Amino acid sequence: MTQNNKLFSAAVIGAISLTLSGMTQAQEATADKRVALSNNYAGNSWRQVMLQSFEETAEQATNDGVIDAADAYTTSENQATEQAAQIQNLILQGYDAIIIDAASPTALNGAVQEACDAGVTVVSFDGIVTAPCAWRIAVDFEAMGHQQVDYLASRLPDGGNLLEIRGLAGTSVDEQIHAGIQRGVETHDAFRISGSVHGDWAQEVAQKGVAGLLPSLPEIAGVVTQGGDGYGTAQAFDAAGRDMPIIVLGNRQDELQWWQEQHAKDGYETLSMSIAPGVASLAFWVTQQILAGEEVPKDLTVPFLKVTQDTLESVLEETPRGSVANTVYTLDDAQSVIASADNG
Amino acid sequence: MPNVLRRPWLWAWLAAAATFAATLALGSGRGAGGLAYAALSFGAFAAIVGVGQMLVITLGPGNVDLSIPATMTLSATLALKAMDGAPDTVLLGLGVALLVGLGTGMANFALIFLLRLPPIIATLAASLVYQSLAIWSNRGLRVKPPQALAEFATGRTLEIPNVALVGLALSIGVWIVLERGVWGRWLLAAGQNPRAARLAGVPVERVRATAYLSVSVFAAVAGFLLASFSGGAALNMGAEYLLMSIAVVIIGGTSIAGGFSNVPGIWGAAFFMFLVVSMLNTYGAGAGARSVLTGVIIIGIVIAASSRRNHA
Numbered sequence: 001m002t003q004n005n006k007l008f009s010a011a012v013i014g015a016i017s018l019t020l021s022g023m024t025q026a027q028e029a030t031a032d033k034r035v036a037l038s039n040n041y042a043g044n045s046w047r048q049v050m051l052q053s054f055e056e057t058a059e060q061a062t063n064d065g066v067i068d069a070a071d072a073y074t075t076s077e078n079q080a081t082e083q084a085a086q087i088q089n090l091i092l093q094g095y096d097a098i099i100i101d102a103a104s105p106t107a108l109n110g111a112v113q114e115a116c117d118a119g120v121t122v123v124s125f126d127g128i129v130t131a132p133c134a135w136r137i138a139v140d141f142e143a144m145g146h147q148q149v150d151y152l153a154s155r156l157p158d159g160g161n162l163l164e165i166r167g168l169a170g171t172s173v174d175e176q177i178h179a180g181i182q183r184g185v186e187t188h189d190a191f192r193i194s195g196s197v198h199g200d201w202a203q204e205v206a207q208k209g210v211a212g213l214l215p216s217l218p219e220i221a222g223v224v225t226q227g228g229d230g231y232g233t234a235q236a237f238d239a240a241g242r243d244m245p246i247i248v249l250g251n252r253q254d255e256l257q258w259w260q261e262q263h264a265k266d267g268y269e270t271l272s273m274s275i276a277p278g279v280a281s282l283a284f285w286v287t288q289q290i291l292a293g294e295e296v297p298k299d300l301t302v303p304f305l306k307v308t309q310d311t312l313e314s315v316l317e318e319t320p321r322g323s324v325a326n327t328v329y330t331l332d333d334a335q336s337v338i339a340s341a342d343n344g
Numbered sequence: 345m346p347n348v349l350r351r352p353w354l355w356a357w358l359a360a361a362a363t364f365a366a367t368l369a370l371g372s373g374r375g376a377g378g379l380a381y382a383a384l385s386f387g388a389f390a391a392i393v394g395v396g397q398m399l400v401i402t403l404g405p406g407n408v409d410l411s412i413p414a415t416m417t418l419s420a421t422l423a424l425k426a427m428d429g430a431p432d433t434v435l436l437g438l439g440v441a442l443l444v445g446l447g448t449g450m451a452n453f454a455l456i457f458l459l460r461l462p463p464i465i466a467t468l469a470a471s472l473v474y475q476s477l478a479i480w481s482n483r484g485l486r487v488k489p490p491q492a493l494a495e496f497a498t499g500r501t502l503e504i505p506n507v508a509l510v511g512l513a514l515s516i517g518v519w520i521v522l523e524r525g526v527w528g529r530w531l532l533a534a535g536q537n538p539r540a541a542r543l544a545g546v547p548v549e550r551v552r553a554t555a556y557l558s559v560s561v562f563a564a565v566a567g568f569l570l571a572s573f574s575g576g577a578a579l580n581m582g583a584e585y586l587l588m589s590i591a592v593v594i595i596g597g598t599s600i601a602g603g604f605s606n607v608p609g610i611w612g613a614a615f616f617m618f619l620v621v622s623m624l625n626t627y628g629a630g631a632g633a634r635s636v637l638t639g640v641i642i643i644g645i646v647i648a649a650s651s652r653r654n655h656a
Contacts, residue, residue, distance in 0.1 A: 042479060043479070043484075043579045043583075044484060044578065044579050044580050045483075045484035045485065045578065045579070048479070048483045048485075049484075052483070076472060166631070169631030170631070195628075196625070197625050200580075202580055202581070203574055203575065203576075203578060204581050207574055208386050209621065209625065211382040211386065212379070212382055212383075212618060212622030212625060213622060213625045213626060214375075214382075215367075215375025215376070215377075215378035215379040215382070216368070216375055216379075216626045232574060232575075235498070239382075239385075240378055252486070253486070254486055254575060254576060320485065321485065322484075322485035322486035322487050322576065323485055
């Protein structure tokens, strides 16, 4: 028994030291590697925080000697053709890896294949690419839609009318969240979607759409959203003098602050969830692991960031005014995401 | 044909009235007040940028300002950052917005006049610079407007939204200048035939400069109001006003070939553009069907309005 224990501790210590030395080796292995971020759009606060997270992580990693260089490039027009040309430039500039937030899941596949053929590691996140040679760090958007209805069902056991705010028409993210919401409404059949508008993930657009639809809507019990549209929706309900439904929010600071104010006023409670823009730092560390020669599955899933009544205060404190709630991921986070994908 | 049928603004107003009725029909007449109020609020922003765009389009073929969305974003971003949500800074914010409008207007005209760039290229290129300035100045952080300004922008006077009152005041000002002022005559003359206008002694370049300055200032004011109305400036807040500003001008009966303006039509068209989306949302049309129907309806109105004018 004692013998076994000793053996066990020795094994644990051995494993730990192996991991530690493995880690330093892995970090040294990438010290001369250069990484580029190819980003298709910078025109909203989420993307701005995403770029900041990437730059901070990249700067730290460069200073620590983990990597030689990590540069961020953004296209100006949010066009797949422009981004494809940008990727071709990055290949010619001799980067070892290209991290992509893609304008289209399929339109960049040609350029991505060229990169793979040239021996460049390609990792896509948020806006992923379907080319088989690339890695994908995806969010389970369908689950995000489904969980919103699950939450509303827990709050409103008797069901009621729902208003659905959709995202940018024609994007895969919008389709996936919508599909999740549809499945959620099938599961909880006391709910009925009695209206939907496209809010394009923008408060002004959502506000306008809801204001135009509200006069013809019955009493609304809950609003399911896609992020960046909750505050505008709330303002439209307010302006129309309607009872405030439970609006599932999307982690924007103005939404969280509004929630806090409503809670202080009449005990309003809701749920807020979205992807943390810091997913760019996760993509960075996953890329570093691939460059270091680690076995990394092609499809990884990143959890979304949820804010509940219990965590509202602390999240709001950490979130800069006018920004988006964020988590910056570390090497350890990347390793655990990779490990969970291995097991799954 | 009765005189009123020849009015080019008639079709925009008829279309707006029809979509209003069709939207209410589904709710069996409920919510008429709410819908009209929303149309007035949101139509005001489209009308303000539309009136500005109309002045430029009146200058004749090739004249258009594509920097409206970027000017709106830049003016709103800088103004809200300058005010920083503090009370008693509303005038400062408005001043910043107006300065941004004057600045972008002058820059646009300098590119067009000094470098002889076509307005489409000049304003599109300049808008990339304005958008980048907006990103660089605040990195997309959403600053809340001061309480008093937010209350004004979302408030109402005599049951009419304040933003609509501002928009109406600006529109009436432009309408008077166009219908009764010398500058308005000059603008129409320059738009109909710049060569003839120049020979007749119209200071054509000065008229053009004023038109490009005006559209930028109108866009800056619209951006300032929109950000105050919706609780802060966002980097993509102007996006839908590029097509909107041109659509309301054309649907409103202003000639795309220039030389002919129409202010009342802009308001009819602005209401229509808001109501048609509300109507299709109310009937549960999907995004694809909505885009197709909106396009078809717009083409229909433009054809109806222009064929009447030709036969008249």
